[in-house]
Amino acid sequence: MKLTLLGLALSLPVLAQAPPPALRNPAFLEGAPGELPKGWFLPKASVDAGFHAGIEEDLSLPGGRCVAIRREKGSGAFGNLMQAVDAGPFRGKRIRLRTRMRVEGTGGVGQAWLRVDREDGSMGFFDNMQDRVVTASAWTDGTIVGDVAANAKTVNIGAFFLGGRGVLRVAPFTLEILGDTPAVHAQPARALTERGLANLAAFTRALGYIRFFHPSDAAASANWNRLAILGARAAEGATSAPDLASRLQKFFVPWA
Structure with a gap:
């Protein structure tokens, strides 16, 4: 009996830690083919630039769907698919965003991104994969790991198609907590070249x-x-x- 109670006690912290709220429609299962998945949107700047995003079927992916981002008219260079979630459950945590992307056409690149906005209106962590863009026609992993500030308000995530003619296809997303934010140590001063x-x-x-x-x-x-x-x-x-x-x-x- 004592061993049973001990085992239960050891398991309580794990059982008590509820998972963070899921992204809305992360696998794009809600919505009709050719339309934006529910819970996601294109900012006005992307729409005005002539971009469109719509669900496509792809049975090789979890859930069997992806989203295609393409420029249908105009000469805009930036088409962005995104959503925002409440940062409350992620405050003080290190998180990881994952998706996969592939590009068809010439001159364009795909990039996932993650941005943390603070309560005071300032921006916290930000990464848009500018140093590891996706250009391949095969599915390519896109992963971002970042820290959420204690005063964070929203966590914004998405993927965008930059430049060129063609299409960016984006696979389902996951957003997970890796653990507490580690202590930050400032870099030592150094001379510039x-x-x-x-x-x-x-x-x-x-x-x-x-x-x-x-x-x-x-x-x-x-x-x-x-x-x-x-x-x-x-x-x-x-x-x-x-x-x-x-x-x-x-x-x-x-x-x-």
Whole structure:
């Protein structure tokens, strides 16, 4: 009897930890073929740019469905499928977003993304796979791991098709808690290289132009203080002018 009670006691923490609320319709089972899956949307900027997203059948995937993002008209470069969930259950946790993507056509890339918005309106963790874009026609994993701030309000996730003609197909998503957010230790100070200084100068010029002169709604509402920090990190490590141009384009596309 004592052993039974001990076993029950040891199991209680696991049983008491309820799973986080699921993403709405993560496998795209709700909705008709050719239409947006329920719980997901394309921001106005993507719709205005001529993009469409709709459910397609694919029996090789869990649930047998994916979403295809394609530009049907216009010359816009950015089509984004997304949803937002309450950050409450994820506060103070490290989380992992997973999906798979594949690209058909030329010149386009696929990227999953995850962004944490805080209660005060500032942005927390952000990753849009700008350093590991998907270009293959075969299903390719897209994984993002990030930390959710204690004052987080929403966790925003999605995938977007950038540039080119063709289609991005996105497989079902999963969002899971990996554990508590680990302690953060600041990086030690270091001198910048000549290349790094030039990269930062180019980044600040682009930042100023898009922040103050670009007419998009996304640019008007962005947290530019946070983006300045993230963008500087992304740009500083570029090894050449083409590498820098690629990094800047991928970084600024969501706001330009």
